[in-house]
Amino acid sequence: MRxxxxxxxxxxxxxTQALQVIGEHPDLYEVYAxxxxxxxxxxxxxxxxxxxxxxxxxxxxxxxxxxxxxxxxPVKVYAGAEALCQVVESQPIDxxxxxxxxxxxxxPTINAIKAGKTIALANKETLVVAGELITGLAQQYKTxxxxxxxxxxxxxxxxxxxxxxxxxxLTASGGPFRTFTMEQLQTVTKEQxxxxxxxxxxxxxxxDSASMMNKGFEVIEAKWLFGxxxxxxxVVVHPQSVIHSMVEFEDGxxxxxxxxxxxxxxxxxxxxxxKREHLSGERxxxxxxxxxxxxxxxxxxxxxxxxxxEALHQGGxxxxxxxxxxxxxxxxxxxxxxxxxxxxxxIEKAMTRVPFIQTPxxxxxxxxxxxxxxxxxxxxxxxxx
Ligand code: NAD
Ligand code: MG
Numbered sequence: 001m002r003x004x005x006x007x008x009x010x011x012x013x014x015x016t017q018a019l020q021v022i023g024e025h026p027d028l029y030e031v032y033a034x035x036x037x038x039x040x041x042x043x044x045x046x047x048x049x050x051x052x053x054x055x056x057x058x059x060x061x062x063x064x065x066x067x068x069x070x071x072x073x074p075v076k077v078y079a080g081a082e083a084l085c086q087v088v089e090s091q092p093i094d095x096x097x098x099x100x101x102x103x104x105x106x107x108p109t110i111n112a113i114k115a116g117k118t119i120a121l122a123n124k125e126t127l128v129v130a131g132e133l134i135t136g137l138a139q140q141y142k143t144x145x146x147x148x149x150x151x152x153x154x155x156x157x158x159x160x161x162x163x164x165x166x167x168x169x170l171t172a173s174g175g176p177f178r179t180f181t182m183e184q185l186q187t188v189t190k191e192q193x194x195x196x197x198x199x200x201x202x203x204x205x206x207x208d209s210a211s212m213m214n215k216g217f218e219v220i221e222a223k224w225l226f227g228x229x230x231x232x233x234x235v236v237v238h239p240q241s242v243i244h245s246m247v248e249f250e251d252g253x254x255x256x257x258x259x260x261x262x263x264x265x266x267x268x269x270x271x272x273x274x275k276r277e278h279l280s281g282e283r284x285x286x287x288x289x290x291x292x293x294x295x296x297x298x299x300x301x302x303x304x305x306x307x308x309x310e311a312l313h314q315g316g317x318x319x320x321x322x323x324x325x326x327x328x329x330x331x332x333x334x335x336x337x338x339x340x341x342x343x344x345x346x347i348e349k350a351m352t353r354v355p356f357i358q359t360p361x362x363x364x365x366x367x368x369x370x371x372x373x374x375x376x377x378x379x380x381x382x383x384x385x
Contacts, residue, residue, distance in 0.1 A: 088117060
């Protein structure tokens, strides 16, 4: 039986690579549903190639165009966020790959878990916003959450059944501004920030990588995926991105997972787990990577990392606040409405302005997200008053 896969965000960086993986293994995987936000042409092209049962375009204004583009295909076409949340519950689906970006991933992930689908989790924002709720539901409904983020996949691949983790060590490339001074950081542009040294990814995560918010989010993601405390999570800057992350055990032994930077591997591993399958492409050539280096992260220059740790310590809805404020400032930075360093200022301010809730319900997360977006947008427009 081929595994039936739904891809949320099939037109993005992770989504298109997931389709490459599926394309390499038509004997193992079948596409059940494809969804995207806006890109009608690409979504229709993917549907013609992979023949899903269903496609969903989140932006309802694009429904007519998509319907027309797929007029000759035997595929159901739906539109809107609600349709997206319903489609993940479809009975035949085995795995839901959450490859959409941001807070919008939360609701469909909750629905997929409740419907008993295995989650291949790329959308880390879901665990940042509501890690406690999500992991609680996953336990209740006995649904596995398998990491797609390369660091978490690496850790997952290093875990041992009978031995608890002493520490997880997340590697970070350091991004394009790793060696920049504070003064240089004041004037960096979005064009510079969008050039990641090792990975080609969507715009939002590329900015998050440049600001190190991505690593901060990955610390929070690690807490929920592996049940470790903040003190058990260490970040080390490793510019070559060859070691994807590590686990230290009680006896001091450290296991690492290595490979070329290629997201298809963690995507495929989430699909094939517990098996490994063949994957085409470049292999690690140690002659080419003859120097591996490591540095401590600098939380003075990259304040977002401290803000994320702070949110993790406070818990409750604080990581949700940081995520929403970050989504607002990253969108503003991409429109040249805020400076690179100004992004951390707004996030920090939002953390003090939005009401703190220690044990949020789902409704509290929705309200926190909306309130934070309002406050952060105001801070962006009016400056930091
Ligand atoms: P991307 O911008 O390239 O693609 C995002 C996809 O989500 C697109 O298909 C888009 O249509 C869809 N989408 C966006 N907003 C939506 C909305 N409101 N409703 C429905 N669909 C929506 O992003 P990406 O780089 O592929 O990243 C996707 C997720 O995976 C993010 O959470 C990111 O943090 C995570 N991730 C990405 C990488 C990577 O290498 N790109 C690595 C690790 C984790
Ligand atoms: Mg990562």
